[in-house]
Amino acid sequence: MSATDTIRNGEAREPAFGFWRRSYAMLVKEFIQLRRDRVSFAMIIMLPVLQLTLFGFAINTTPRNLPTAVLTQEDTDLGRSILKAMENTAYFHFTREVHTVAEFDELLQSGKVLFGVEIPRGFERAVRRGDKPALLVAADATDPTAAGSALGALGPLVQTALAHDLHIGDPPDMPFEIRTHARYNPAAESRLNIVPGLVGTILTMTMLIFTALSVTREIERGTMESLLSMPIKPVEVMFGKIVPYVLVGFIQAALIIGIGVLLFGVPILGSLTLLALLTTLFITTNLSIGYTFSTIVQNQLQAMQLSMMFFLPSILLSGFMFPFAGMPVWAQYIGEGLPLTHFVRIVRAIMLKGAAMQNLQYDTIALAALMLFAMTVAVTRFRRTLD
C-alpha cells in the first residue's frame, strides 16, 4: 500500500479526465479549422443535396422515348399505323427517317439511334395475302438495360395497338411477324457493356486526381513562390504537369483494355489504333479538367471534393451505369458536358460495334472542345503573382 502511494505522489499530477480533455482540445481545433475553410464547408452541404436531387430526378432504369430510326421502303397506311402503334408504347421515339440500308446501319453504329425499324418493300401486300411477312426491329444491344425493356414490350403492345387500330383480330392471328435483332451484343451480356465503360470510368477517377492536386500541392509545400519567381509561363507549367500523366494514363488504359479482352472476353471489333488515339484524347481531357480544378481551389481537400463532385455525375449521367437516352433532356445536356459520356460512346462503338472515325466525329470533337475549354480556363485562372 505504502509503496504504491509513494509512486502516485511522485508522478506529475495528471488532471482528471486527461484523455477526454485532450481529445476535446483536438476536436475544438478541428472544428475551428473546418469552419475557416469556407469552400470545404459549403461543399459539405452542397455535395449531398445537389447530387441527390440531380441523380434522383435524372436516373431512370426503364428508359422511354428512345431515339429510333425508320427505314421505309414503302409508304402505306399499314406501315404508318405500325409506327404509330410503336410510338404509342412510349418506348420508341422516331427521330430519323432513312431510305438506304447504309444510312440505317450508320445511325445504329454511331449510336445516334438505339433502334431501327425496317418496313420492307411490299410489306402491306404480303400482309393482305396472308404471307406473314417480317417487320425488322434492330436494336443496339450494347447496353442491355436500355434495349431490353423496350424490346420486351414490343410484341404484345404493338399487337394490341394494331388490333384496336385496324380491327385485325386477336393477337394469335397476327398478320405479320416482328423479328427483333439485337445487334452487337446479341446475348445481352452486361459485361460486354460494362467493361468498355469501366475503361473510361477508371481513367476519369485516376486522371482527375493526378492533376487536381498538382498546383495546390506546390502552393501548400511553398514551392510555388520559387516557381513563380522564375521565368516560366502558365502554359508551360500546365504542359509540364499534364504530359507525364498522359503516359501514365496510357499505360493504365492499356492494362484495363488488356484485362477486359483477355479475362472478360470483350472483343475489339474496330481499329486498335483509333482506340488508342481517342483514349489518349480522353486522358488528356480529364487531366486538363483536373488541372483546371487545381487552379481554382485553395487546398488539397477542396481539390479532392471538387474531383468527387465531378466524378459522381460522370458515372451516373454519362450512360455508363444507366441508359443515357432514358434521362430527361436537361440531364442529357449535363451529360453532354462530361467527357466520360463521349468516351463511353466512343469506346463501346469501337470495341463492340467496330465503329470507324466517321461514326465518331461528334464525340471526338466534343472531347477536344472540352479539353480546349478546360485548358483555356486553367491558363487564365493560373495566378502568376501571389496577390
Added chain:
Amino acid sequence: MNGGPTSAQSNASSIAIDVKGLTKSFGGREVVHDLSMQVKRGSIYGFLGPNGSGKTTTIRILCGLLTPDSGEGTCLGYDIRRDADKIKRKVGYMTQRFSLYQDLSVRENLEFVARLYGMPDARGAAADMIARIGLKGREEQLAGELSGGWKQRLALGACTLPNPQLLLLDEPTAGVDPKARRDFWNEIHALAAEGLTVLVSTHYMDEAERCHEIAYIAYGHLLAHGTVDEVIAASALSTWTVTGEDFNGLMAELTDKPGVDMVAPFGTSLHVSGRDKAALEAAIAPYRDNSKWHWQPSEPSLEDVFIDLMGRSKDNFQG
C-alpha cells in the same frame, strides 16, 4: 523616366533598383507605405526591420511576385509593373521559407532550375554549382533531408545558378548556425565582388554591419537608410554605457525617467540612450556619483538606433 528628372539617364547603368512611392495593402491593411529606395549596382544592401514590417512584401514587389497598388520604378532597368518576365530572367530570389522541391535531390533541384532558365548544359551547370556551394558528395541526397545550413546553401546555389544580376535574399540566415552564417556572408561578398547586386533582409545586427548600405523599415515605412555610420549619425541618439554591478534596480528606475528613451542591458553593461542629450544628462545625474557604477559616454550601437526607431515608429504609426 522613373528616377530623378536629370539623373535618370546617367544613373541608369549604376543603379540596380530604383523605386518610388511603392504602396501595397492586403485586406485593407497597408503593408508597404510610400516606399522609395535606390540600390547601387554591385553593392550589398541590407534590409532591416521588425517582423511584419513589409520587408518580404517589398522584395516580392521587386521581383514581380506582387503588383504594387501604386508607385513605380525599375529593377535592373526594367519596369517593375510591365516587365516582370524580363526581371525574373535576371533576378535570383531566395525565399524566406525553403521553397525548393523537398522530394527532389540536390542535383535534380539544380538541374530543374538550370533547364527552366534554358541553360545550354544543365547537367554541367548543376555539377559546377554543387562544387561551388560545397555540396559535393551530397548531390543525390533529397533536399528535404538536408540540415538547415545545407538547405540554405542549396537555396543560394539555386538562385545564383542562372547567373542573375541581382539577388533578393529574404532572411537567408534565419535559424542557421554562426559558422554557416559566416560562410554564407563570405559567399555573398564574393558574389558582390563579381559585380552582383545583393538585397538581403535580416534581423541580425552583425549582418547589417556587413552590408555596404542599409535601410530600416517598420510598419511599411522606410525610416532610415545609408551606410551604417550614416544611419547611426542620423539618429542623433546620445548613449551612456554603465558598467558595474546590480543593474536591476537601476534599469527599472531609469526606464521611466523623462529624457531617457531606452535602457538596454548588454551583458555586463547597460546602454542608456536618449534623443535629447541635455535631458538625458539631467536624468542620469543623480546616479553618476554612485560608486557602484561607472558611467561613460559612448556611440550608440546599430541595435540601439533600430530599437529606438522601432519604438518611435510604433508611436507614430500604431497610435
